[in-house]
Amino acid sequence: MVEDNLKRVYKELPPGVKLVAVSKFHPCEEIMAAYKAGQRRFGENRPQEYASKVVQLPEDIEWHFIGHLQTNKLKLVLPYASLVESIDSRHLLDAVERWGSENDKVIDVLLELHLGAEETKGGFTETEIEDILDSVVRQAHHPYPHIRFRGLMGMATNTDDVDVVEADFARIEAFKKHLDAKYALPDFSELSIGMSHDWPLAVLHGATIVRIGTAIFGPRNY
Numbered sequence: 001m002v003e004d005n006l007k008r009v010y011k012e013l014p015p016g017v018k019l020v021a022v023s024k025f026h027p028c029e030e031i032m033a034a035y036k037a038g039q040r041r042f043g044e045n046r047p048q049e050y051a052s053k054v055v056q057l058p059e060d061i062e063w064h065f066i067g068h069l070q071t072n073k074l075k076l077v078l079p080y081a082s083l084v085e086s087i088d089s090r091h092l093l094d095a096v097e098r099w100g101s102e103n104d105k106v107i108d109v110l111l112e113l114h115l116g117a118e119e120t121k122g123g124f125t126e127t128e129i130e131d132i133l134d135s136v137v138r139q140a141h142h143p144y145p146h147i148r149f150r151g152l153m154g155m156a157t158n159t160d161d162v163d164v165v166e167a168d169f170a171r172i173e174a175f176k177k178h179l180d181a182k183y184a185l186p187d188f189s190e191l192s193i194g195m196s197h198d199w200p201l202a203v204l205h206g207a208t209i210v211r212i213g214t215a216i217f218g219p220r221n222y
Contacts (some may be wrong), residue, residue: 003037022213047073054080071095085153088112088122100146115168116157151190169205
């Protein structure tokens with residue numbers, strides 16, 4: 001099933017758009033089924049589950065951390081993460097910088113824009129993100145030498161209203177273009193939007209990364 005689902009997604013996915021197979025709540029056996037079918041990029045959002053899976057699975061897997069990350073769980077995530085997609089506060093950003101300094105490691109991150117209507121969702125405002133990038137570009141002393149800013153991440157409003165979802169994606173697409181024009185950061189190339197139910201629409205709005213779980217692995221095992 002997993003192999004067939006992967007083939008179906010890749011058949012529809014445009015070249016150049018990266019697929020993160022969201023494997024949270026699914027066992028290592030299902031991840032290995034996707035791995036054997038050629039998938040190498042996986043996403044997790046629970047630090048303990050993530051850290052447990054990393055040591056059981058092949059070393060060439062590219063792990064993306066896609067959930068809210070508490071500062072007391074950095075040691076479970078940062079040693080292995082290829083990309084932390086969900087930096088959603090200055091407090092977390094500063095903690096990741098401290099961890100990188102202490103461990104002599106540069107961490108690739110995406111800044112999460114608060115997109116959806118739900119107040120429970122985390123993320124920065126547009127102004128907060130510009131303040132961060134202003135500090136990186138304009139200060140003589142780089143405030144985050146152990147962080148590489150790779151782009152933006154966002155989650156659309158949880159609704160069946162396609163117009164609302166499209167408006168969310170259009171907003172983050174426009175903001176990404178604004179940041180590219182204003183700062184021209186060479187590594188700031190990624191836009192991670194779109195999940196199993198809305199990723200084709202996300203691709204139309206410039207997604208370079210889509211995060212797909214249910215359409216590959218089926219319903220979560222929890």
